[in-house]
Amino acid sequence: MAFSDVLLFEVVAVARRLMGKDFASKLRSQVVAKAEVIFEGELALYVSQLSGEVPKEDIAHAALAIAVGVKYIISNNREFLRSLKGKFRCVTPKSFVEITHL
Numbered sequence: 001m002a003f004s005d006v007l008l009f010e011v012v013a014v015a016r017r018l019m020g021k022d023f024a025s026k027l028r029s030q031v032v033a034k035a036e037v038i039f040e041g042e043l044a045l046y047v048s049q050l051s052g053e054v055p056k057e058d059i060a061h062a063a064l065a066i067a068v069g070v071k072y073i074i075s076n077n078r079e080f081l082r083s084l085k086g087k088f089r090c091v092t093p094k095s096f097v098e099i100t101h102l
Helices: 005-019 021-034 040-050 056-068 078-084 093-100
Strands: 002-004 036-038 072-074 089-091
Touching: 002 005, 002 056, 005 021, 005 036, 005 056, 036 056, 040 056, 056 078, 072 078, 072 093, 078 089, 089 093
Parallel strands: 002 036, 072 089
Antiparallel strands: none
16 A cells, blocks of 8 residues: 555545544554555656646646556546546446445
C-alpha cells in the first residue's frame, strides 16, 4: 500500500473533521506504519506528464497511481475517470465490486 504525502494530508484532514483529532492521529500513525509514503517531489515527473489531461484537484492522486503501478482507479468522479481512460482500468466502486466479485 502506498500513500502520497498530499493524499495522506487530505485523508487526515477529512478524518479530523468527521471523526475528531484523536481518530485522525491514530489513522495517520497506522498509515505511516503500514504504507509506503511517497513524497510530492518524487511524483513531480508524473504530475508534469498529467498536466492538462487530469483535473488539477485530482493530479496528485493520478500521479501516485502511476508511480505505484495500480491496476484500477476507483472513483465516483466521472470527470477524473474519463481523464484517465486508457492509462488505467477506471471503474466506479460498484463496478469494482462486480468485477472482482467482492
